[in-house]
Amino acid sequence: MAADIGVAAGGKCAEHLVESTINLISKPITLVYKWSDNVRNLKDKLDQLMDRRESVQHDVNEAEGKAEEIEQEVKNWMSKADNYITVEAKKSLDKLEDKAKKRCFLGLCLNPKSLYRLSKKAEEDALAVGQLLEEAKFNRISFFRGEKEKTALVDEFFKDFDSRKHVLKKIMEALLTPSINKIGVYGMPGVGKTLLAGEVKRKAEQEKLFDAVVIAKVTKNPDLKSIQQEIQRGLGLRLPDGIPVWEAAARIKATLKERQKVLVILDDIWGPIALEDVGIPLAANEQRQPVGEKSDESSAEQQIFACKVLLTSRDRSVLSGDMSTEEEFLVGRLEDNESWELFKKVVGKDVERHELQQIGRKIAKESGGLPIAVATIGNALKNKSVHDWKDALLELKRPSPDGKSAKLFSAIEFSFKHLEREELKQTFLMCSLLSHNASVEELVKYGVGLGLFLNVRTIEETRNRVLSLVDHLKASSLLVEGRSKMYFDMHDLIRDVAKSMASRNYGVFTSRDEDVQGGWPDKEVMTDLKWIFSSNRDACGGLLPDKLQCPKLTFFHLSNYSPAIPTNFFSGIEKLRVLSLTKMNLSPMPVSITLLADLRTLRLDQSVLGDEDVGAIIGKLKNLQVLSLAGCKIEELPKEVGSLTELKLLDLSDCTKLKVIPQQVLARLSELQELKMGNSFYQWDVMGHGKQRNASLAELTQLPRLTALELRVLDVQKIPGKLERYKIFIGDVWNNRDSSFDSSKVLKLQMKTHIRFDYSIKRLLKMTEELHLEQLNGVKNVVDELDIEDFPDLKYLYICNAPELHQIVNLRGWGPFSAFPNLEVLFLRNLIKLEKLFQARFKDTAFSKLRTITIECCHQLKNLFSFSIASQFLQLQEIRVSDCSNMEEIIDLVKEQRSREDIVEASQEVKPKFGQLLRSLRLQRLPKLISFNKLFPPKGEQVGDQEKQVETEVGFAGLEDLKLSDFPELIEIWHDREKRQAILDFRLLKYLQLDNCAQLSYLLTPSMVFCLVQLEFISIKNCAMMEQVIMGDGEENSKFGKNCYRRMPKYGYVRCFYIVWRA
Incomplete structure (x- = not known):
């Protein structure tokens, strides 16, 4: 029996042993057998990763074009993907291919051991790439x-x-x-x-x-x-x-x-x-957990x-x-003393005059404690006589004509009456009709049509006048800032007063979404109307009359109206100069539009247009100067547009369906000054290349008055040479969105191959204010190889994905160079061979306006710049550096010692003061930077050889925001010597953020704490070794008093987390 049990047990063990042995050897055999499949799978995965990386880059470009910031997780993923594609994957594949060539038995067969390792490595790498692809499923790219x-x-x-x-x-x-x-x-x-x-x-x-x-x-x-x-x-x-x-x-x-x-x-x-x-x-x-009740996973x-x-x-x-x-x-009214203080600040030194003090106090009090009234009346009284001040006081005491807030109504009406020019008043009234965050370009289009502005001949002159008038109205507190310089807004109360005045005195009728009660005015009122502006979906009661009887009407705007416009609707308004029909179904288009012989501006933005009739109707408007079809879903530009020989501005922006522009249509527009085609047509034909169907860029060179151009073209071609305003995107990686800044001259250039530029492109490069360079294949030195001497007007420079770029500027051995005198922002990303930013001698004017430097994924870069160049960055306010695996320091001092002799001789008495205006310093994933004192030299350190030394003046006297992220080897922040003296350089610091600095054991000593008198916010995350934010035993801490500290929530392993506030 025992023997049977033993045999049975032995049999079971043998069976288990055989099974285990088979399992143990089957996987390696499978790997050997499938080695070619695994390598092919790896290559396929890498192709997918490169495609996904390019797709993410397109999204990033689009976001940056809209002035948005990229999510950090996206930046991190892009850095990992770039590293794997350009370094890890190449190294791995090269090694795999090399191993595959190894043989055994004098080369008669492949080495199974090598095949196994090869297959296993390919399988592991494919899994790693697959994980990267999974991580690329972002919820969003930017914010x-x-x-x-x-x-x-x-x-x-x-x-x-x-x-x-x-x-x-x-x-x-x-x-x-x-x-x-x-x-x-x-x-x-x-x-x-x-x-x-x-x-x-x-x-x-x-x-x-x-x-x-x-x-x-x-x-x-x-x-x-x-x-x-x-x-x-x-x-x-x-x-x-x-x-x-x-x-x-x-x-x-x-x-x-x-x-x-x-x-x-x-x-x-x-x-x-x-x-x-x-x-x-x-x-x-709102479903909060009751106190004391144990929370489950969902809560x-x-x-x-x-x-x-x-x-x-x-x-x-x-x-x-x-x-x-x-x-x-x-939020209550201002106290009388607060109204007076605000009034004094708005009016300025005039209020100091004795005869105005008493009147001024009464005006401030009569403003009713409303800041907007105080600011409006105060701005209107700047540099005015005592009689104007007395008149203002009288106006404020009168009731409003329509029951609105009397004080505010009087203040705004007084300010309006004291606008210096009639065109200011007309512009203000027009602004009151537009929506929140209205565009300057909208005013330009309407102003050209109405002839609002005197002594202007071109669209650009009109735009400059509009910007000047808008700035004047902002200074008068009648307008406020919009989302950028090219936008503006108006307070609702001021808008209400302006519309009331326009209705009573200027023949203006408005009907907006917020106007609950619609309906057209009486016939007697209609005959005197000059402007009609309706953005009400129900359009004045929901029905339009068959015929609009307004013989004096010059401006008509209708938006969001659903029913078809009656065929003869426009037959009674022959004097109309501006017609704006937006966000409407205009298929079919009312034929009575052809009767508008005096029409100067036609705006059909975001409307549905009929293919069969729109060209015939538009072609008959021979006096048209502005035609705006922005956002329309047209597929072909009507050929009749070419007959509009008086046209000055053609806007085809955001016509994403536009595929055909017939030849010679644009070339016939001899008076055209501005052509806008951003985010629109880009299938330009090339002259002499096969059968042409579309217009070519050569047609634009035939337009003698063209000075403003917005377009996208796939390849570098000849561009019109007399442009004063442009947004030109060359290549297939751009999104055609607006630039990140209010730049009037924007060039985005993709160079897949090394190209010798046409003169027209070189001229644009020299004039450009905002320059984006992408995929500069074959370019090693931007300034030298683009053949541009100094980029005199450039304010914003972006360079991304240039695989062979070694330096931005390399003019070593040349005389002092005056490059980038107006540069404000420098952004570099994924320049994998970049070794130095600049290698040249510069004049004092170079980089004198640089405010922001951002460097990402430049793995060969060991420092940002030499000390001699850094000393010219006197206006630098922000530095951001991330994912530079070889970055050891911000300023290179050691290598500068032998090359600065000529600079020392030229200015021995000058002490450069780099960093004095620096406000924000953000550093992330710089693994070779292990001590904070390597960022900058300590103040007063000598730079140069023994014979000629220059004392550095480097510090953080103005730094407010400091963030250090992903420094696993960082062991200290403040310099070993004289920590308290070092911390004095950070006395204005307000925000301090540390993330994933695993080796830091403390942040401050008690004696350093009181030097940071401005510190408001500390964030510490993922600092595993940090036990105390403020180092020192309890006795040392206690002598500073409990009132110095405010306890904050704990983070991770931090047991003692305090923040100091000023008393």
């Missing part, structure tokens, strides 16, 4: 960082007035309270709710309280699509055109949840609005996601009742 407030009023509003500072403090405290999700801000019109909301956004972003902060305008009749678009812009979310509101809401919701901590600000709410319909998820947050997830909403409204009941806010804060 929009709102611009800083530009109005002086904001600074005065929150720095000097206790009433505003108190409310702001309460709101920020509520935002930090976990149990509060919805916060309301209310107050009467004109007290500054929008300014306050903007300041909350700025402060929340500055203090890094949220992952994202977005703001959207709601207005009286909410347009969900418009609100969603503003939120999308703030989040950097790109959604397809024409997407339904419900689908946009779902995508916004998913993005907000992905960001976890988000603040959404909805400004100017008049009634209930369903946040879920917009895409703002609150339900999960834990809800706690991680924390979306907060800040709402502003004129009516508290809308907030607490309709929107169920948990806290509401009143």
